[in-house]
Amino acid sequence: MAKRAKKKTTGLRPATTLVHGGIERSRFGETSEAIFLTQGYVYETAESAEARFKGDDPGHVYSRYSNPTVAMFEERMRLMEGAEAARATATGMAAVNIALMAGLKAGDHVVAAKALFGSCRYIIEDLLPRFGVTSTLVDGADLAQWKKAVKKGRTRAFFLESPTNPTLEIVDIAAVAEIARKAGARLIVDNVFATPLMQKPLELGADVVVYSATKHIDGQGRCLGGVILGGADFIDDVHTLLKHTGPSMSPFNAWVLLKGLETLPIRVDRQAASAAILADRIADHPAVKRTLYPGRADHPQAALAARQMTGGSTLVAFDVKGGKKGAFAVSNALKITRISNNLGDAKSLVTHPTTTTHQRLSEEARQELGITQGLLRLSVGIEDVEDLWEDLSQALDKAR
Ligand SMILES: *Cc1c(COP(=O)(O)O)cnc(C)c1O
Numbered sequence: 122m123a124k125r126a127k128k129k130t131t132g133l134r135p136a137t138t139l140v141h142g143g144i145e146r147s148r149f150g151e152t153s154e155a156i157f158l159t160q161g162y163v164y165e166t167a168e169s170a171e172a173r174f175k176g177d178d179p180g181h182v183y184s185r186y187s188n189p190t191v192a193m194f195e196e197r198m199r200l201m202e203g204a205e206a207a208r209a210t211a212t213g214m215a216a217v218n219i220a221l222m223a224g225l226k227a228g229d230h231v232v233a234a235k236a237l238f239g240s241c242r243y244i245i246e247d248l249l250p251r252f253g254v255t256s257t258l259v260d261g262a263d264l265a266q267w268k269k270a271v272k273k274g275r276t277r278a279f280f281l282e283s284p285t286n287p288t289l290e291i292v293d294i295a296a297v298a299e300i301a302r303k304a305g306a307r308l309i310v311d312n313v314f315a316t317p318l319m320q321k322p323l324e325l326g327a328d329v330v331v332y333s334a335t336k337h338i339d340g341q342g343r344c345l346g347g348v349i350l351g352g353a354d355f356i357d358d359v360h361t362l363l364k365h366t367g368p369s370m371s372p373f374n375a376w377v378l379l380k381g382l383e384t385l386p387i388r389v390d391r392q393a394a395s396a397a398i399l400a401d402r403i404a405d406h407p408a409v410k411r412t413l414y415p416g417r418a419d420h421p422q423a424a425l426a427a428r429q430m431t432g433g434s435t436l437v438a439f440d441v442k443g444g445k446k447g448a449f450a451v452s453n454a455l456k457i458t459r460i461s462n463n464l465g466d467a468k469s470l471v472t473h474p475t476t477t478t479h480q481r482l483s484e485e486a487r488q489e490l491g492i493t494q495g496l497l498r499l500s501v502g503i504e505d506v507e508d509l510w511e512d513l514s515q516a517l518d519k520a521r
Pocket residue numbers: 212213214215217238241282286311313314332333334335336345346347
């Protein structure tokens with residue numbers, strides 16, 4: 122639950138915060154965070170139950186509302202992000218959906234970048250209109266389009282991802298935040314691709330940050346989860362919506378994710394370093410038409426990426442010659458990197474967006490986003506980079 126007067130950070134560096142932040146030990150003094158697999162809580166007296174329900178006593182009431190293990194995960198994320206408050210959700214999509222719904226009502230309008238994770242685009246394009254919330258999709262990199270899309274007095278939210286999936290395009294968060302502020306709209310940033318380590322949307326002026334914890338935060342392919350971070354008042358509204366509609370995080374998943382946060386910097390540093398090396402080698406391979414990596418000088422927005430992010434990315438996108446045939450040949454020839462639509466995992470994974478994650482879009486919509494038939498998205502894992510390259514180069518050789 123949102124609490125107002127909390128310190129926004131531990132004052133310690135991220136790697137330390139991610140190991141120790143938010144821990145609350147039980148009377149047994151356990152080293153590792155305890156898993157409180159309980160639906161509910163018992164009260165010493167009827168009076169104490171009454172006080173809990175009234176909110177006079179801050180203890181837990183029911184695990185759909187809050188849970189000690191989930192609360193530790195929320196607090197660690199809050200301290201990492203430097204937010205006033207945080208709430209965990211069952212999945213990343215629950216986080217996106219609740220973050221949007223909490224601040225919108227019929228008659229409102231949303232502006233979103235069109236390069237969005239498929240389900241986010243479904244919520245904005247298909248779901249919100251059913252409840253009277255209209256939307257405009259813009260080219261996220263074109264600031265004039267954000268400005269032009271604002272409907273005076275009606276635009277209540279801006280939504281974007283940066284870097285985007287799968288083409289790793291960068292949106293200027295500070296500039297869009299300024300346009301949102303002038304419009305009186307809340308800027309919600311889906312920060313999955315950058316991770317809390319490489320980009321700080323709240324410092325850049327965003328109001329709300331959401332994550333799919335399923336990705337780098339778990340990072341070992343085990344469970345789904347999400348989190349919403351922002352101002353205390355907004356997170357109070359999020360809490361109300363969450364507790365009454367139900368997509369709460371399981372305490373077991375919260376525990377897995379707490380363990381994931383401990384190793385997040387080690388994994389992400391390694392993944393991003395390997396991704397930078399692989400991006401350069403992929404770009405030099407004759408089977409590749411174009412390589413997209415925010416840490417490379419030839420990225421169309423390299424300067425913006427360097428200003429806004431403290432690292433490149435753990436993902437690399439590249440266009441294989443020969444279109445779908447070439448991309449499939451590379452995917453099928455890979456032995457270490459596996460074909461999967463997940464990302465941020467310890468295991469390297471490759472995706473062909475056109476036929477999987479972005480299959481729902483029309484060919485025209487895909488072309489608009491630069492999602493070509495030959496495009497592959499590589500999520501770089503923590504394996505030895507030389508093994509990854511040997512595997513990738515033999516696969517690329519086969520596509521020629
Ligand atoms: C995966 C993902 C989501 C959705 O998260 P789930 O945990 O799968 O529900 C939302 N946004 C982005 C950018 C993602 O990569």
